[in-house]
Amino acid sequence: ELGPYSHFMQKEIHEQPKAIADTLEALVDAGFQMHLFGHKAGEILPHVRGVKILACGTSYYAGLTARYWIEAMSGLPCDVEIASEYRYRAACADPEHLVVTISQSGETLDTMEALKYARELGHRWALSICNVRESAIPRASDLVFFTRAGAEIGVASTKAFTTQLVALFALSVLLGKQRGRIGAADEARLIDELRHLPGSIQHALNLEPQIKAWSERFAAKNDALFLGRGLHYPIALEGALKLKEISYIHAEAYPAGELKHGPLALVDEKMPVVVIAPNDSLLEKVKSNMQEVAARGGELFVFADLDSHFEESDGVHVIRTPRHVGVLSPIVHAIPVQLLAYHVALARGTDVDKPRNLAKSVTVE
Ligand code: F6R
Numbered sequence: 001e002l003g004p005y006s007h008f009m010q011k012e013i014h015e016q017p018k019a020i021a022d023t024l025e026a027l028v029d030a031g032f033q034m035h036l037f038g039h040k041a042g043e044i045l046p047h048v049r050g051v052k053i054l055a056c057g058t059s060y061y062a063g064l065t066a067r068y069w070i071e072a073m074s075g076l077p078c079d080v081e082i083a084s085e086y087r088y089r090a091a092c093a094d095p096e097h098l099v100v101t102i103s104q105s106g107e108t109l110d111t112m113e114a115l116k117y118a119r120e121l122g123h124r125w126a127l128s129i130c131n132v133r134e135s136a137i138p139r140a141s142d143l144v145f146f147t148r149a150g151a152e153i154g155v156a157s158t159k160a161f162t163t164q165l166v167a168l169f170a171l172s173v174l175l176g177k178q179r180g181r182i183g184a185a186d187e188a189r190l191i192d193e194l195r196h197l198p199g200s201i202q203h204a205l206n207l208e209p210q211i212k213a214w215s216e217r218f219a220a221k222n223d224a225l226f227l228g229r230g231l232h233y234p235i236a237l238e239g240a241l242k243l244k245e246i247s248y249i250h251a252e253a254y255p256a257g258e259l260k261h262g263p264l265a266l267v268d269e270k271m272p273v274v275v276i277a278p279n280d281s282l283l284e285k286v287k288s289n290m291q292e293v294a295a296r297g298g299e300l301f302v303f304a305d306l307d308s309h310f311e312e313s314d315g316v317h318v319i320r321t322p323r324h325v326g327v328l329s330p331i332v333h334a335i336p337v338q339l340l341a342y343h344v345a346l347a348r349g350t351d352v353d354k355p356r357n358l359a360k361s362v363t364v365e
Contacts, residue, residue: 007352009154009246013338014205017198019159020331022148023166024194032173032187037127038143044125045143045178050097051078052123054086054114056362058157058241059102059164064234065330066100066168072327073176083114084365093121100127100171104152104160105361106135115140129167131160145171154353155360156246158338161238162201165331166194193328203322204335208343210319211336214301215343218249221272225263225298226253226337228276229286231330235276239337246355247345256289267298274340275300276333279307279324290316303336305329 005011026036034041051070053063063080070078083101087110099118103111106128115126115137128141131149138144147163173190176182182190218224224243228236233255240251254263256275267273273293277286287310290300300316307324310316325332345352 006346007154007342009156009158009342009352012152012154012158013335013342015150016159016162016205016335017201019147019149019163020166020201021198022150023163024197025148027170028191028195031191032170032177034174036170037145037174041143044098045174047096048076048098048125048175050076050094051100051175052097052118053078053080053100053102054083054111054118055080055102056083056108056110058161058238059104059108059111061234061238061241062102062161062164062168063100064237065165065231066172068231069169069172069327070175073172073182074179075181076175076179081114083108084110087114087117091121093118093123095122095124097123098125098127099123100129101137101141102129102164102168103135103137104131104149104157104164106130106132106137107361107363108137109363109365112137112140127171129164131163153360155355155358156242156341162331162334165334166197169194169328169331193326197325197328197331200321200323200325200328200332201335204332205339207319207321207336208339211339212343214317214319215340215347218247218272218340218344219347221249221270223266223271224249224251225266225271225273226251226276227256227259227273227286227289228253229256229282229289230280231327232276232278232280232333235330235333235337236274238334239274239276239340242338242341243344245358246341246352247348247350248356249344249348256286259289259292264292264296267293267296269297269299271298273298273300274337275302276337277302277308277310278305278321278329278333279309280329283308303333
């Protein structure tokens with residue numbers, strides 16, 4: 001069942017070009033159509049005045065990424081909440097804000113309860129992005145998009161995450177179309193970019209030997225810091241979660257602009273700092289944040305693309321994906337952080353597919 005791979009996690013990381021191509025199949029063939037999200041989408045989506053995303057863990061980070069796309073493409077306000085916090089908060093509900101739950105398993109209790117609570121508060125419509133058919137959360141939703149990642153067995157979410165991102169990107173484009181912000185030419189261009197996505201993911205997977213070489217440097221560390229900005233901040237969060245989950249190294253993620261508001265105090269020559277730094281509009285800002293780290297002797301491990309220009313030196317190591325893929329860049333940059341966590345865990349000899357204390361589907365509180 002594992003084929004040439006040593007673990008389900010490694011297999012599932014490598015299945016991502018196919019999982020994404022399968023998830024994209026309907027989208028790319030028909031363009032961004034409302035019925036992709038269920039037969040009631042045509043009645044509901046035109047009335048939506050905002051979006052509230054509810055999820056846990058890695059699925060929550062997919063939601064954080066989507067907020068950038070949704071607000072930029074549709075102009076609709078979007079907030080993203082950790083389901084286990086939202087369900088116990090006296091929250092304010094706007095009935096016309098679409099509730100979007102994101103759950104690989106479709107059975108996460110906190111996400112299910114948050115959905116029920118949102119309904120009680122008056123939210124009219126709920127959309128579920130889920131990987132498992134016949135699960136509870138899609139059954140309780142008006143609209144559904146099933147990602148087609150296939151069964152995910154490793155406890156750490158990998159291909160579920162990147163296919164969730166694809167689904168959320170499609171939703172963002174659809175809402176943008178709906179609101180007259182994305183015209184036919186933009187749509188055609190975005191479809192074209194999506195068509196190239198599985199290829200770009202494959203290029204990122206090809207970086208595995210370089211990432212494995214880095215992993216040996218991490219294996220002896222007790223802590224790591226992950227930095228990103230804008231669209232890539234949630235990828236830094238995801239990188240830190242993957243690393244702590246499967247290698248048991250303490251890792252934290254910060255939006256790089258927050259460094260000097262506290263975490264810079266942690267940085268010294270023992271602290272590896274992973275930076276997600278592709279050539280987006282915030283790269284110059286990220287570069288000055290990197291200088292803040294370098295000046296304190298911190299060792300920088302940078303995931304970049306061919307278009308992000310900065311110098312490699314003794315304390316600055318760089319691995320580059322072959323091209324910048326615009327707003328889809330967070331999906332591509334999920335791959336190197338997954339591979340890093342995987343290889344660090346291998347080097348430390350932990351149980352990659354079944355990390356201690358964790359379950360694949362969290363159906364208890
Ligand atoms: C991290 C991980 C968890 C899940 C979270 C939500 O690798 O797998 O953080 O993302 O438990 O699970 P789902 O998406 O099934 O609701």
